[in-house]
Amino acid sequence: GESVGLHLPTLSVQEGDNSIINCAYSNSASDYFIWYKQESGKGPQFIIDIRSNMDKRQGQRVTVLLNKTVKHLSLQIAATQPGDSAVYFCAENDNDYKLSFGAGTTVTVRA
């Protein structure tokens, strides 16, 4: 079946810099996308979502960009902080309302 994937498995970023995490998806029928943050030993934490009728959405320090033409999703974190160190997953919601998760990107913030 179709799946969601990530471009990079790890990302090291200097504290205060901006982070960009990328995600590629292949199911053109998906109409809802979510970014989650997962800290070690914990469940996923919702960060931000976006529907397919939008190409950009902003939250507090985070921005999600959706490019449906190339089936690409990205999460931008402004002024990355040590507390942002975690694994980040993109997920797509298909027509059956089930979530398909990408492989995950481990973000490490350097002090």
Next chain:
Amino acid sequence: GAVVSQHPSRVICKSGTSVKIECRSLDFQATTMFWYRQFPKQSLMLMATSNEGSKATYEQGVEKDKFLINHASLTLSTLTVTSAHPEDSSFYICSAARKSGGKQFFGPGTRLTVL
């Protein structure tokens, strides 16, 4: 609002025994609950979807007789791993949604270790 809890947070059991994991929506009613499994350094894989009062729908490759799911009320779903073996050791995570297709709220996960 929208808090989901799981119990226990960690469990260690002997091979061949059964283990029950509870998932509760604390401040909302969940029509639909989902169970995921996550192996170390891997992503979440959906195991099954359960709707209150009906049988769970299992994903391909997930044995329904081994992973028993019960969603008897709008605030509780249970996952029972029957005759657990070491390969069942994993991080089990549930999520709950107010309605089918609604936003999923995730629990904190349960770490199962089978000796």
